[in-house]
Amino acid sequence: MKTIDFKWPLNIKSGSTHAGFKPDEQLDMCWVVSDTPASAAGVYTTNQFKAAPVQVTKKTIELNHQLQAIVVNSGNANSFTGDEGIQNVYNSKQLVADKLHLDDTLIGVASTGIIGKQLDMNTYQNGVDSLELSTDDINAPEAIITTDTCSKKVCVELTLNDKPVTITGFSKGSGMIHPNMGTTLSFIVTDANIAGDDLQNLLSEDIVSTFNQITVDGCMSTNDMVLAMANGAAQNDQLVSGSDEYIEFAKGFKYVLTTLAKKVAQDGEGANNFVEVNVNNAFDKQEANLVSKAIVGSNLVKSMIFGKEANWGRIVQAIGQTHAHVDPNHVAITLNGTEIVTNSVPVSFTDDELKALFTDENIIIDVDLNVGNASGTAWGCDLTYKYVEINAAYEG
Template identity: 50%
Template sequence: MNETNTLLWPKGYYTDGLNAGLRHTKNDLGWLVSTVPAAAAGTYTTNQFQAAPTRVMKALIGGQHQLQAIIMNSVCANSCTGAQGLANVATVRQWGAAALDLPEDLVGVASTGVIGTQLPMAKLKAGIARLRLTHDAGVTTAIMTTDTHPKVVSVTLTLDGQPVTIAGFAKGSGMIHPKMATMLGFIFTDAAIEGTDLQALLSATVDQTFNQITVDGDTSTNDMVLALANGEAHNHPLTPQHPEFAAFQQAFTRVLTVLAQGIAADGEGATKLVEVNVTGAATHADAQKVAKAVVGGNLVKAALFGNDPNWGRIMGAIGQTDAAVAVDHTAVAINGLPLVQDSVAVAYDEATVKASMAQPKVTIEVALGVGTATGQAWGCDLTYNYVKINASYRS
């Protein structure tokens, strides 16, 4: 398996991105297109106010697990827009289908941006007419909102003697919390796999990756992670019984993991990526719960911004969960430097720990002392700039 932090195009895929006038100069509209109908899978926000494109995409993929093109825009979320918002999604799909000479039921829409405003339809219509079938990575910036950079990764491997590529790109910076967040993620591959098997793989992998990141504890209305597999690599169709399914699963998981970590590291105003590794849990679910609680605790995140080894914040976050914990035998370390053993402080050099915490990645290790299960989550520190960005988000 080979990995690169650039966008490679699996066989039979094209992308494009451009500025359609939704914002002043940056890209704001793009698409991802397969030359043939592709198996499709998706996971979606659990927020009760699902945006129009999210609702439509969920129904579309859930009904047939097949898709050929996704039109995506930033700036306007098309959320809380009523019947007109749904009608606008249908119209955008019609325009995309006409531009690509495809059936409408093979064209989906993904949007992100400000909630509560209608799509600027005239600008979108003109923009879609300008999109081309290219290998233009501009689509990765067209979906960005407060992101400082696109999140991109590609993995290549060999299945049944055939070269296979799995590529992915995502956006996400704020309103990030487990069970889907303000993010859009797109994974596309030329591997052959049925839609239902792809859905099972995506759902399970999202639970271990995208659903294990948090920036600020807020979820949004538009979140989706979508996967397409068009079979153009001509491997034998992948099922859990395929002798190389585990290799594909490993590569697929790696793509989602890198994108999830990229979103966490690019949290609004963030200065560092935070990883929490939990060991000694009674169950995997408990380990995941504790990892998310620690990485999502605002007091923990503020201490991390200040390079303050205030391990009491971590203990408080652990104790807020209902996970099984050996309350007299819990251990905590930061970047491999022990701070707590048997639930009490151990001697450590504060200057050394503070210097370690100033690195661009901080790893917190928690040992619960009740079992053998493990868990992991990612997040970032909480900075002054987070408030500054969100105090003027609409402007």
């Protein structure tokens, strides 16, 4: 497997446009389309107020785990919009289906932006009318962003049955990031040949240790969705769970998910520092993931990192507030490669020595629980004044 420049897999095309949901000619709509129906999978927010596109797209994929097109708009979330919002999703599907000459059951719809505002269908129609298809249009990652400071994208290539296979992914997300399924809007497309059920199982399994392990602000979006399409155009033998080829594909697929998840955490609203927390020697994998996410999600830990103060007590409180097994007398904590707590006893440092641990923009915290053999990782960022400023002024 190797990382390559962003491109679309075989028989995948895209287009992007300014429909009018955002001002100043910003890209705010895109679609990704396969030449043929593709195996499809999805995971969705567990927020009780699921946005209309989430509700409808979930039902669409559950019909037969197939999609041929995904259309996304930014600038309006079509969330908390009642029956009219649901109908507007179906109307959106039909507009796309009519233009592409497809059955509307093969259309997935996603939206992001302001909550509680009905989707203007004239604007949506304008966007659909303007969208074109090209293998050269790679602006979809830019068309879906809102408060993001940059687009998030990744592309890898691997070989299955002597056939080159491409896996391409892109995401948006900067705030309202604290998933329990996946987060943000994220899309993965590949030309690998894999059945829809197997793709769904793989996505559902990998989401637990990738997108479920990021947090920016502890707030779960109503619009979170991660969708995957695999059209089989690479003409590899259909992947069979457990085979060498399946394992190789699974590695590439998880790499794409992990990379996108980390990019979202790194672009947390107002963030100065990207934070990675590794928990080792936990009782089991579930507890390792739980503790690592509790640490990276703690506002006290986030503030500690922003203030460049190695207040290890804030890390300890985050561990202790979980139900994970711990040995209170034998915890070790390492900050950017320097152990600051050994056997639950702090190591002596001068203030200048502690501050020197924060010179890198990337902060890595390693915790050894000494109660088992399992490991887990979570990603996040610090909490800054800028986060409050961004969200106090947010209107779309």
